[in-house]
Amino acid sequence: MGTLIVDxxxxxxxxNKTGEQTVALDGVSFTVADNEFCALLGHSGCGKTTLLNLIxxxxxxxxGSITLDGVPVRRPGxxxxxxxxxxxxxxxxxxxxxxxxxLETQGRIAAGERQRIVDExxxxxxxxxxxxxxxxxxxxxxxxxxxxxxALATDPQVLLLDEPFAALDAQNRLLMQDELARIWASETxxxxxxxxxxxxxIRLADRIVVLSRRPGRVRENIVVDLPRPRHEDSAGFIAxxxxxxxxxxxxxxxxxxxxxxxxxxxx
Amino acid sequence: xxxxxxxxxRHSRSxxxxxxxxxxxxVPTFLSLSLRKLRQFGFVSLLILAWQYISGVWLPAVDATLxxxxxxxxxxxxxxxxxxxxxxxxxxxxxxxxxELIAFAxxxxxxxxxxxxxxxxxxNEQIDPxxxxxxxxxxxxxxxxxxxxxxxxxxxxxxxxxxGIFFPILINTVTGVKGIETNLIRAAQSxxxxxxxxxxxxxxxxxxxxxxxxxxxxxxxxxMALVAAELVGASSGLGFLINDARSVLRTDIILVGMLTIxxxxxxxxxxxxxxxxxxxxxxxxxxx
Amino acid sequence: MQTQSQxxxxxxxxxxxLGLAATLAGGPVLAAEKAQxxxxxxxxxxxxxxxxxxxxxxxxxxxxLTVAWQPPFSGQNASLVTINRLDFxxxxxxxxxxxxxxSGPDINEAITSGKAQVGNGGNFPLTTLIDxxxxxxxxxITAPNLKHQTIVPNDSPVKSLKDFKGSNPPAVIGIVxxxxxxxxFQIAAAENGLAVGRxxxxxxxxxxxxxxxxxxxxxxxxxxxxxxxxxxxKKTGRSIDVSYPYNIYQGSYYLRQELVDNVPDxxxxxxxxxxxxxxxxxxxxxxxxxxxxxEPNLKNVPKTLLLQQVQEYNNLYKPTYVHPTPAFWGxxxxxxxxxxxxxxxxxxxxxxxxYENAFAPQFADKAFAKLGWKIPTQPAAIPKNWxxxxxxxxxxxxxxxxxxxxxxxxxxxxxxTKAWQFNGKSFKP
Numbered sequence: 001m002g003t004l005i006v007d008x009x010x011x012x013x014x015x016n017k018t019g020e021q022t023v024a025l026d027g028v029s030f031t032v033a034d035n036e037f038c039a040l041l042g043h044s045g046c047g048k049t050t051l052l053n054l055i056x057x058x059x060x061x062x063x064g065s066i067t068l069d070g071v072p073v074r075r076p077g078x079x080x081x082x083x084x085x086x087x088x089x090x091x092x093x094x095x096x097x098x099x100x101x102x103l104e105t106q107g108r109i110a111a112g113e114r115q116r117i118v119d120e121x122x123x124x125x126x127x128x129x130x131x132x133x134x135x136x137x138x139x140x141x142x143x144x145x146x147x148x149x150x151a152l153a154t155d156p157q158v159l160l161l162d163e164p165f166a167a168l169d170a171q172n173r174l175l176m177q178d179e180l181a182r183i184w185a186s187e188t189x190x191x192x193x194x195x196x197x198x199x200x201x202i203r204l205a206d207r208i209v210v211l212s213r214r215p216g217r218v219r220e221n222i223v224v225d226l227p228r229p230r231h232e233d234s235a236g237f238i239a240x241x242x243x244x245x246x247x248x249x250x251x252x253x254x255x256x257x258x259x260x261x262x263x264x265x266x267x
Numbered sequence: 268x269x270x271x272x273x274x275x276x277r278h279s280r281s282x283x284x285x286x287x288x289x290x291x292x293x294v295p296t297f298l299s300l301s302l303r304k305l306r307q308f309g310f311v312s313l314l315i316l317a318w319q320y321i322s323g324v325w326l327p328a329v330d331a332t333l334x335x336x337x338x339x340x341x342x343x344x345x346x347x348x349x350x351x352x353x354x355x356x357x358x359x360x361x362x363x364x365x366x367e368l369i370a371f372a373x374x375x376x377x378x379x380x381x382x383x384x385x386x387x388x389x390x391n392e393q394i395d396p397x398x399x400x401x402x403x404x405x406x407x408x409x410x411x412x413x414x415x416x417x418x419x420x421x422x423x424x425x426x427x428x429x430x431g432i433f434f435p436i437l438i439n440t441v442t443g444v445k446g447i448e449t450n451l452i453r454a455a456q457s458x459x460x461x462x463x464x465x466x467x468x469x470x471x472x473x474x475x476x477x478x479x480x481x482x483x484x485x486x487x488x489x490x491m492a493l494v495a496a497e498l499v500g501a502s503s504g505l506g507f508l509i510n511d512a513r514s515v516l517r518t519d520i521i522l523v524g525m526l527t528i529x530x531x532x533x534x535x536x537x538x539x540x541x542x543x544x545x546x547x548x549x550x551x552x553x554x555x
Numbered sequence: 556m557q558t559q560s561q562x563x564x565x566x567x568x569x570x571x572x573l574g575l576a577a578t579l580a581g582g583p584v585l586a587a588e589k590a591q592x593x594x595x596x597x598x599x600x601x602x603x604x605x606x607x608x609x610x611x612x613x614x615x616x617x618x619x620l621t622v623a624w625q626p627p628f629s630g631q632n633a634s635l636v637t638i639n640r641l642d643f644x645x646x647x648x649x650x651x652x653x654x655x656x657x658s659g660p661d662i663n664e665a666i667t668s669g670k671a672q673v674g675n676g677g678n679f680p681l682t683t684l685i686d687x688x689x690x691x692x693x694x695x696i697t698a699p700n701l702k703h704q705t706i707v708p709n710d711s712p713v714k715s716l717k718d719f720k721g722s723n724p725p726a727v728i729g730i731v732x733x734x735x736x737x738x739x740f741q742i743a744a745a746e747n748g749l750a751v752g753r754x755x756x757x758x759x760x761x762x763x764x765x766x767x768x769x770x771x772x773x774x775x776x777x778x779x780x781x782x783x784x785x786x787x788x789k790k791t792g793r794s795i796d797v798s799y800p801y802n803i804y805q806g807s808y809y810l811r812q813e814l815v816d817n818v819p820d821x822x823x824x825x826x827x828x829x830x831x832x833x834x835x836x837x838x839x840x841x842x843x844x845x846x847x848x849x850e851p852n853l854k855n856v857p858k859t860l861l862l863q864q865v866q867e868y869n870n871l872y873k874p875t876y877v878h879p880t881p882a883f884w885g886x887x888x889x890x891x892x893x894x895x896x897x898x899x900x901x902x903x904x905x906x907x908x909x910y911e912n913a914f915a916p917q918f919a920d921k922a923f924a925k926l927g928w929k930i931p932t933q934p935a936a937i938p939k940n941w942x943x944x945x946x947x948x949x950x951x952x953x954x955x956x957x958x959x960x961x962x963x964x965x966x967x968x969x970x971x972t973k974a975w976q977f978n979g980k981s982f983k984p
Contacts, residue, residue: 058453078459088450091549092472101468102458136549147454154458335667335687411764418770419729419758500729500758500771510759514660514733515683515900516667 001069002079002157002190004032004055009064011050023215024050027064030209030221032158037184037191039205041198043248047216048194052162055192056082068157078102081151083161087143089135095122095146096131102154121149124183141172148183158190165200177203181229198244202237203230210247219247315340338519343526346519355508360527362503363493366421370428370489377433377485378478381440382470391441398437406430407495419500427496432489439481443474476550479543483536490532505531595834596977598925602827603648608818615813619650620821623662623671626655626852627762629779630698630868631675631806633843637832640846647824655852657761660733666691672811673825677701677735677778678891681807685913686892686901690812692915694826698806698868699876700936700955703739703798704782707774709791716747716796719754719773726773729760733900736776738891739798741898746801746949768792780856780864788860799955803887803936803945815915826918830877830926836869838978843869867956873965875928876935881914882907883933886946907946927973927984928966935963 008029013022024047032038040048053059055066057076066073068080076082081102089098099121103114122128125145135143144164151159164180165173181204184191195201201208202224210219222244226236322339350356384391406427417423447470455469497506505528512520543550592598612618624635638644639653654671656662659680665671667689675697676684684691705728707713719726730736737757744751751757758772765775766784768791775792777785785792798804808829815822836843844862847853853861885907892905923930933941936954943951952958966975971984 056453056457058456076453076456078457080457082453082457084450084454086448086450088448088454090451090454090469090472092475092547101455101460105455105458105460105464105468134549150454150458160457332667332669332687332689335689336664414764414767414769418772419727419760419764420771423771498759498761499764500760502732502756502758507759511732513664514658514731516660516663516687516689517902 001034002032003034003069004038004158004190004192005067006030006032006051006055007065007067009051009054009061009066011047011054011059012062025054025061026215026217028211028216028218029064030207030218032190032192032207035188035190036207037205038193038207038209039201040192040194040209040211041201041244042196042211042216042219043213044196045214046211047214048196048211049162051211051216052082052160052192052194055158056080056160078106078154079157081154081156081159083144083147083151083159083164085163085166087135087140087147089143089146089150091135094132094134095127095138098135098146099150099153101150106154117153121153124152124186125149126179140168141176144168144176145179148180152183152187152189156189158192161191161193163194163196166196173200180204198241198248199232201244202226202240203232208244210244335516335518338522342519343522346517347523347526350520350523356523356527359503359505359508359524360531362501362507363497363505363528364531366425366428366496366504367432367486367489367493369421370425371432371486373425373429374432374436374485374489377437377481378440378471381437381478382444382466382474384437385441385444385474386466386470398434402434402438406492410495410499414499423499424496424501424504428489428492431492432485435485435488436478436481439477439484440474443477443481444470446477447473476543476547479539479547483539483543486535486539487532490528490535493528592976594978595831595838596926596975597827597831597834601646602820602824604818604820604824608821609648611818612821617669617672619652620644620673621665621671622651622653622673623656623665624653624675625658625662626850627657627780628675628677628698628701628806629783629864630701631808632780632850632853633836633847633865633869634697634808634829634832635675636846636850637835637843638828641832641835643828643831643835644824647828649821649824655850658731658734663689666809666811669811672814673809675806675808677806678802678804678888679733679735679738679895681809681913682888682892682895682901682905684809685905685909686903691809691913692812692815692822693807693809693879693913694815694822694915694918695808695829695877696805696879696934697808697829697877698779699804699872699934700799701735701778701804701806701868702782702956703736703776703778703804704786704794705740705743705774705776705796706768706782706785706792706794708768709793711773713773713795716743716749718795719749720747722754722773725752725754725756727771728755728757728774728776729765729769729772730757730776731761731765732757732759734778735804736778738894739801740776741894742801742948743796743798747796779868780860783860783864784856787863788857797957799953799957800950801948802891803934803950803953805884805887805934809913810915819918822915823918823921827922827925830874830919830922833869833874833877834977836865837874840865840870866962871956871959871962872935872954873963873967873970875923875931875965875970878919878923878931879914879916880931880934881911881916883937883945884914885909885911890946890948924972927971927975929970929972 006029008027009025010023010027011025013024015021028051040051042048050059054061055073057073057080060074073080090101093101096118099118100114103109103117122131125148127142127145127149130138130142135146138146147164165176168176177200193201193204205224208222208224210222211217212219222240224240226234226240230237319340322334322337323341326333326337347356380394384394409427409430413423413426417426451469451473452465455465460468493504494506494509497504498510501507505524509521509524512518512524609618612620622635624631626632635653644651654665656665659676660683662671662674662676663680663684666674666684667687674691681693705716713719728740730740740757741751744755749755760772760775762777762781765777766781766789768775768785774795782794786794810822810825814825840862843865844858847861847865848856848858888910889905889907892901895901896904920930938954941951941953943953954963966982971982973984975982
């Protein structure tokens with residue numbers, strides 16, 4: 001089971017030299033249901049990565065609470081696996097070795113069973129034949145696939161993805177989005193995807209939580225009702241995109257122009 | 268070209284026919300390899316020739332006594348040959364290597380200490396002031412104290428060498444640990460690794476390139492501390508050879524000792540670098 | 556003034572004339588005797604070096620002269636410090652700077668490169684210079700019979716060298732390898748039935764570390780003043796063997812040969828300064844100890860020990876000990892050279908002739924002529940009716956600090972060739 005409840009979470013960072021505190025998040029609340037695909041969307045600086053770190057357990061909220069199936073989140077754990085933007089693969093381990101890592105830390109799984117899980121996940125992400133490769137021998141997209149396989153191999157309750165495709169070029173990003181959709185369809189789990197791309201959120205998510213600029217607050221909690229597979233040309237897609245764009249347009253102007261160029265390349 | 272033409276041509280094609288300029292690669296001969304090596308050592312060869320002229324021809328004409336101060340390469344080579352044939356040079360080399368290796372084994376304690384210092388802030392806070400005070404003290408300054416503590420013998424020599432090796436390994440380990448990508452640690456945590464697991468399976472491995480750099484540097488420092496270390500209480504070793512030759516004005520033997528130290532140091536360094544390249548193929552830092 | 560009436564007497568006139576004549580004749584003699592020697596017996600006036608020689612030194616880049624000496628080397632240290640502090644070179648027109656070194660081999664480097672033109676060393680360092688054909692000439696002897704001792708810690712059960720036999724593991728001896736101490740110990744070990752490498756092993760240990768009598772060392776082998784410092788001052792160790800029976804030791808005061816060949820008056824001045832310094836020390840031992848104590852390298856040595864060392868090495872023997880006596884030392888040192896060649900410490904086989912050629916006794920000869928001292932044929936430590944023969948081992952007893960009850964008397968009958976003065980007393984041959 002993987003029901004994630006974020007309840008009035010706030011996070012403030014102490015000021016450094018200027019003495020001014022930074023309020024990163026302010027009273028953020030939303031729920032991700034079991035097996036739901038949720039996207040956290042917003043401009044940079046809206047605190048979405050901070051929020052992911054809190055959910056992952058890397059940091060503690062200043063106020064409010066986060067629970068997974070009723071159990072409060074206090075520290076990192078295998079039930080909330082993370083996929084990072086810069087892959088964070090262990091460079092000294094092969095593709096196999098990386099994927100096997102989480103299984104070895106458990107210690108309770110027999111070697112044969114471990115190998116079976118590893119093989120299964122290699123096939124899942126489409127990397128059959130690359131088992132013995134080291135990360136520096138792989139392209140960015142392949143590395144991210146390893147990261148996803150590694151995170152899924154431990155059978156977490158929630159998979160947290162922090163802008164996983166931001167480092168890829170546009171072509172590969174689209175390919176990987178499709179891959180992720182396929183993987184999620186195959187091994188359904190609760191997913192939480194942090195992204196600044198409206199398209200990405202609409203293509204993949206059941207629910208989009210739009211966060212405002214700092215201090216991060218929930219602008220809107222949108223349920224995406226469109227049927228899968230989702231096409232960018234469909235009316236529902238276009239309408240939703242316009243809606244969210246307008247939401248984000250309400251943000252201060254100067255920043256928006258910069259953001260616009262990166263989020264809406266065709267605008 | 269149609270596909271039939273392509274396939275037809277393939278069977279009868281020979282280098283001359285098709286108008287291609289195919290060059291069969293020339294197998295490098297021993298001669299060409301030697302010449303290439305010689306070219307690489309061009310500057311060094313020139314220096315040696317100049318030295319031979321200065322010490323062998325020019326200096327004796329000016330003032331024969333000065334040849335004692337700078338004997339020509341030919342005299343050095345002769346002295347080297349005598350020392351090798353009599354077995355003395357290999358014996359001294361082995362004695363020094365032994366001391367270096369034993370000191371190195373002890374100096375490996377710097378790795379767990381460095382990991383602790385890099386990982387836990389409070390450890391670093393407490394120990395760093397001590398390290399920063401001790402580190403600038405050259406090993407040679409420790410000789411009087413070391414004699415009081417260890418008496419005369421191999422242990423005292425090894426202690427001095429140990430001091431040379433320890434600090435570079437420690438500093439580099441701390442740097443290596445502190446420089447680990449935060450997300451690597453976080454990834455391990457989110458995969459359910461315990462703190463012990465993270466320290467041994469992630470931190471140690473991730474810092475390894477930097478640690479190996481520290482080992483390379485440390486080995487070099489320890490090797491250089493040899494001559495000072497073997498000043499006192501040694502009856503063997505390359506440092507002893509130099510110190511002993513000094514008392515009888517055998518500058519040629521001194522040079523043999525110095526060159527052996529230099530060359531061996533270079534070999535060890537190359538070995539460690541090759542090892543690093545083997546163990547850590549993904550890391551640029553280790554192999555540079 | 557006599558009256559005219561008294562001078563008329565013929566005998567009185569003769570007596571007065573004779574008296575006047577005697578006075579006139581004896582006056583210059585008396586006057587000469589009064590101005591002829593300093594209190595410490597050096598003839599006046601000082602002979603100054605020529606302008607030509609000074610220019611030669613300047614052209615060579617040897618102005619001021621560099622004099623290399625060793626602070627912990629007894630006997631020699633007092634002579635050199637005295638030359639320096641009493642300006643015995645300046646009085647002869649020479650400018651010099653004095654450079655301290657830790658050992659003979661260190662001085663050898665400076666002498667070989669020409670950076671120092673005057674040096675001091677023991678038998679082994681001197682041998683090294685001759686072996687490498689470094690152009691030097693010995694003009695005087697210092698530190699006669701420098702004592703080398705094998706010293707064990709007070710709580711050691713060892714009573715003599717023989718006790719080391721059969722040590723397992725081998726007893727570790729801390730010694731300055733390549734020095735006269737190593738030479739003494741090797742001979743002593745051989746004569747006491749010890750195998751070096753099996754019963755004992757030699758480990759290089761500088762004097763400063765030997766003083767500590769460090770853990771792991773069964774014995775140390777220093778020379779004076781370090782030896783006496785341990786046994787008499789700090790009293791942390793006791794001597795189980797002394798070097799006297801094994802070799803007759805000499806320290807050498809030597810010059811770059813170019814000085815002898817090109818500016819002999821400079822060489823003479825350097826030799827004279829050494830002999831004069833020894834005389835001054837003979838007259839002023841306490842002051843000498845004070846001067847030594849003012850040296851930065853000797854500040855921590857107790858004054859009582861410094862004074863004792865002056866008495867043992869500068870004032871024990873007749874001052875004629877300073878003469879090179881080449882024939883004697885040639886024989887004695889050739890014995891050393893043989894051992895060193897066998898141990899691969901020398902490249903050439905040196906003979907007594909090689910050593911003799913390295914000595915330049917002519918300057919000491921001239922100084923002795925000025926002083927009115929007879930030139931000796933043997934070192935002062937060898938008694939007149941010595942039954943031994945130099946170069947033939949083992950040696951019967953000769954005059955050492957252990958055997959002499961009082962300093963050797965000087966001058967004795969036969970020591971002088973003409974009148975000499977010292978400390979206000981006149982001596983006739």
